[in-house]
Amino acid sequence: xxxxxxxxxxxxxxGKTTTALNLSGALTERGYDVTMVDLDPQSSLTRLVxxxxxxxxxxxxxxxxxxxxxxxxxxxxxxAAQISDEGVxxxxxxxxxxxxxxxxxxxxxxxxxxxxxAQQDLDSLLDTLDHCRQRVLIVPNAVSRYKVxxxxxxxxxxxxxxxxxxxxxxxSVTILEACNAGLPVVMYKxxxxxxxxxxxxxxxxxxx
Ligand SMILES: Nc1ncnc2c1ncn2[C@@H]1O[C@H](COP(=O)(O)OP(=O)(O)O)[C@@H](O)[C@H]1O
Ligand SMILES: [Mg+2]
Numbered sequence: 611x612x613x614x615x616x617x618x619x620x621x622x623x624x625g626k627t628t629t630a631l632n633l634s635g636a637l638t639e640r641g642y643d644v645t646m647v648d649l650d651p652q653s654s655l656t657r658l659v660x661x662x663x664x665x666x667x668x669x670x671x672x673x674x675x676x677x678x679x680x681x682x683x684x685x686x687x688x689x690a691a692q693i694s695d696e697g698v699x700x701x702x703x704x705x706x707x708x709x710x711x712x713x714x715x716x717x718x719x720x721x722x723x724x725x726x727x728a729q730q731d732l733d734s735l736l737d738t739l740d741h742c743r744q745r746v747l748i749v750p751n752a753v754s755r756y757k758v759x760x761x762x763x764x765x766x767x768x769x770x771x772x773x774x775x776x777x778x779x780x781x782s783v784t785i786l787e788a789c790n791a792g793l794p795v796v797m798y799k800x801x802x803x804x805x806x807x808x809x810x811x812x813x814x815x816x817x818x
Contacts (some may be wrong), residue, residue, distance in 0.1 A: 611696075612693075612694075612695070612696050612697060612698075612699070613697075613698045613699070613719055613720070613816060614693060614698075614701065614717050614718045614719050614720070615633070615698070615699065615700050615701065615719070615720045615721075615722060615773060615816075616714040616715055616717075616718035616720070616721050616722070617633070617700065617701060617702055617723075617724065618703050618711055618714065618715065618721055618722070618723055618738055618741075618742070618746075619705065619723050619724060619725065619734065619735075619736055620704075620705055620706055620707045620711075620734050620738050620740050621705060621725070621734040622705035623705075623726070624705070624724050624725050624726055624731070625725075625749075626702055626703065626705065626724055627650070627655050628633075628785060629722065629724045629751065629779070629811075630646060630655055630700050630701070631646065631655065631658060631659060631789070631794050632779075632785070632794045632795050632796070632804075632808040633700055633722075633808060633811055633812055633815060634646045634665045634794060634795065635665070635793070635794020635795065635796045635797055635808065636796050636805075636809045636811065636812035637700070637812045637815075637816060638665050638794075638802065639665065639796050639797075639809070640812060640816075642697070642816070643696070643698065644698045644699075644700060645663040645665060645667075645668055645693070645697055645698070645699050645700075646659070646665055646666070646667040646668065646699075646700050647668045647670060647692075647693060647699050647701040647702065648667055648668065648669050648670060648671050648702050648770060649670055649671055649674045649689075649701055649702060649703050649704065649713075649714055649800045650702055650704040651671040651672055651674065651704060651710075652671065652674040652704065653669055653671050654670070654702070655667055655702040656669040656671070657790060658789060659792045659793075660714035660792035660793070660808075663792065663793075665700075666806060667679055668692070668693075668704060668797045670689070671704070674688075674689070674710050674713070675687075675710070677689075677709075677713075678708065678709035678710045678713065679709075679763050680740045681709060682709040682712035682716065683716075685709050685710065685712075685713035686712070686713040686716040686717055689713050689714070689716075690717050693717070693815050697753075698816070701717075701718065707737060707738070707741055709736075709750075710775075711741055711782075712741060715742050715743065715744070716743060718744070719786055720747065720816075721740050721742050721744055721746045721747070721817055722743070722744075722747045722749055722776070722815065723735065723739070723742075723746050723747070723749065724749055724750075724751040724779070725748060725749070725750060725751060725766075725767065726750075726752055727750060727752075727753060727762035727763060728762070729761050729762075732766065732769065735766075735770065739773075741796075745773075745774055746773065746774070747774045747775070747776050748770065748773050748774065748775050748776065749776040749778075749779060749811065750763055750766070750775070750776070750778040750779070751778070751779045752779065752780075752781040753778040753779065754780070754781045759781075763778065770800070776810075776811050776814050777811070777814070778807070779804070779808070780807055782804045784798070784799050784802060784804045785804050787799075788804075793796065794808070795808055796808060796809065
């Protein structure tokens with residue numbers, strides 16, 4: 611079995627790289643053979659995780675940038691050849707619309723779109739959704755219990771009625787700490803709301 615999940619969104623800071631790392635950790639914990647694929651030319655995921663980490667990261671961003679210069683179709687067939695083995699591939703993408711995003715979406719079985727809940731995040735959601743042929747799983751990220759977040763979550767859900775929504779990922783200092791340690795939360799602090807949230811996301815992305 612080969613499953614490809616692309617984590618996308620044109621907005622920087624939304625949580626794509628963090629989600630890619632933590633989703634990969636939660637799927638590894640479930641016994642899947644996971645490879646993280648870093649398509650960001652800035653190599654942010656590669657730099658975030660420890661060398662020799664499990665799951666491993668495949669740094670393809672600089673090459674992806676070259677291939678993307680020849681168009682999304684060329685980049686997509688190159689990417690498909692890089693990830694042709696069995697297993698689960700979680701692709702982190704750069705925070706922009708363009709050929710790299712389009713190539714990742716073209717090879718993906720599943721697309722997930724993490725978003726924060728500020729007003730300006732809404733426009734970028736629409737732009738990104740326009741680039742996806744498949745149904746997208748929107749992941750509300752860094753959600754607090756404050757009323758401003760809970761209200762925004764409700765109105766986003768209403769505005770994107772008909773989209774699929776994942777259960778939200780909490781705003782959590784543990785997630786930051788785990789990132790600083792170069793580890794997925796499920797390996798950094800096994801118990802607690804953040805680890806549970808990523809396990810739930812993993813279940814939504816790949817139901818057992
Ligand atoms: N749920 C969360 N709680 C707390 N901090 C978070 C959360 N998700 C992401 N962050 C932090 O937000 C910052 C941006 O996240 P990142 O994953 O790099 O976004 P992107 O890849 O979309 O640019 C990072 O410092 C990350 O640690
Ligand atoms: Mg990133």
